[in-house]
Amino acid sequence: MTIYAVGDLQGCLTPLKSLLSEVHFNPKQDQLWCAGDVINRGPESLETLRFLYQLGDACQIVLGNHDLHLLAVAFGDARFKKGDTLKPILTAKDSKKLLGWLRQQPLIHHDHGYTMVHAGIPACWSIEKAISLSKEVEDALKNNHLAYLTHMYGNQPDRWDDSLTGLDRLRCITNYLTRMRYIDTQNTLDLTNKIQPALNTTDALPWFEYRVKQFPDDKILFGHWASLNGECEWPNLFALDTGCVWGGCLTMMRLSDQAIFRYHC
Numbered sequence: 566m567t568i569y570a571v572g573d574l575q576g577c578l579t580p581l582k583s584l585l586s587e588v589h590f591n592p593k594q595d596q597l598w599c600a601g602d603v604i605n606r607g608p609e610s611l612e613t614l615r616f617l618y619q620l621g622d623a624c625q626i627v628l629g630n631h632d633l634h635l636l637a638v639a640f641g642d643a644r645f646k647k648g649d650t651l652k653p654i655l656t657a658k659d660s661k662k663l664l665g666w667l668r669q670q671p672l673i674h675h676d677h678g679y680t681m682v683h684a685g686i687p688a689c690w691s692i693e694k695a696i697s698l699s700k701e702v703e704d705a706l707k708n709n710h711l712a713y714l715t716h717m718y719g720n721q722p723d724r725w726d727d728s729l730t731g732l733d734r735l736r737c738i739t740n741y742l743t744r745m746r747y748i749d750t751q752n753t754l755d756l757t758n759k760i761q762p763a764l765n766t767t768d769a770l771p772w773f774e775y776r777v778k779q780f781p782d783d784k785i786l787f788g789h790w791a792s793l794n795g796e797c798e799w800p801n802l803f804a805l806d807t808g809c810v811w812g813g814c815l816t817m818m819r820l821s822d823q824a825i826f827r828y829h830c
Contacts (some may be wrong), residue, residue: 569826570598571817572795572805573788575631576607576650578616580815580828587826588819591670592623598674598820600628600788600805601683601743603786607810611653614663626630628670629683629789630743633717639664641714668706674744678776679820681786684745688775689725689752692783698738705735710806746790748772761792773802786818 566697569588574581590597603617603626617624626632635651637643639660645651654660673696674681686695705713716732717739729737740754747755747769755769758784762771776783777799791808795816807827809815815828 566594566596568596568598568677568820569817570600570679570786570803570820572600572807572815573629573809574599574604574613574793574815575602575734575810576610576613577809577815577830578607578609578613580809580830581616583828584817585814586828588817592620595623597624598681598786599624599626599823600681600786601627602631602788602806603629604635605631605650606648607650610650611657614654614667615659618663618666625674625676626670627674627681627683628667628743630670631672632667633714633739633743633774636664636668636710637714639718640668640710643718667775668710669722671703672739677820679784679786683743683787684741684789685772685787686776686783686785687725687741687745687748687752687772688779690741691780699742702735702738702742703791720754720756724751725754743789745772748775750775752827759773759790759792761794773797773799777802810811 597620604614617626637657638645638651642718675692675696680692713735717736719736720735722729722733725737744756745754747758750768758767782801784823786803788806790804791806791811793804795804795807797804803818807814807816809830812830814830825829
């Protein structure tokens with residue numbers, strides 16, 4: 566079995582199909598891992614969701630902030646945002662099936678020595694703790710999704726504390742795993758700063774700058790941060806979002822040898 570991990574698709578199915586064709590992807594024996602934000606902003610959100618669903622066990626995704634936004638619009642009281650391309654999914658005949666499948670997906674996938682997450686994992690959590698905490702959100706999505714999705718949005722609490730409870734706890738976990746870019750020495754989230762690190766003038770640093778000091782051997786695949794353009798100097802951290810939907814490229818990595826494949830959009 567060959568495993569390929571791909572960055573944020575955001576409804577760009579044509580580039581994905583081109584990359585899979587290039588590597589002769591066979592769903593009967595290979596696996597595709599998607600690092601979240603599989604839909605929204607791009608032109609083929611519905612088609613992308615259908616394609617991934619039809620791959621069955623050959624596809625493993627983690628939820629990103631855009632995927633959660635779709636669920637919040639569908640089940641919570643969230644409204645459409647400018648640039649959303651979600652309406653075709655919500656009005657499709659197979660919408661219930663697709664949304665039900667999406668709601669069952671994890672926030673973290675750990676296998677074959679790699680951990681895949683949409684935004685990142687803060688330095689205050691080991692991989693094991695992050696997986697345990699992510700399951701709390703996953704359980705809420707499966708068993709109490711209306712309450713969770715209705716109260717999911719917000720930037721507070723902005724720092725992890727083991728004593729957090731209820732919806733505040735779930736929101737904080739969600740923000741670390743699906744929205745995080747910059748944090749400070751106390752793991753406080755700065756959710757407003759999206760600039761590339763070379764231009765950053767704040768006291769906060771990219772989350773991985775702190776994490777590698779404590780967990781240098783963890784192999785983490787992540788997306789979310791298009792302005793990194795796939796550049797992350799640490800050998801075990803793989804930034805896969807290279808801004809396909811913004812005219813950059815779609816990046817896919819073969820896990821066995823870390824070979825990179827790109828489709829220029």
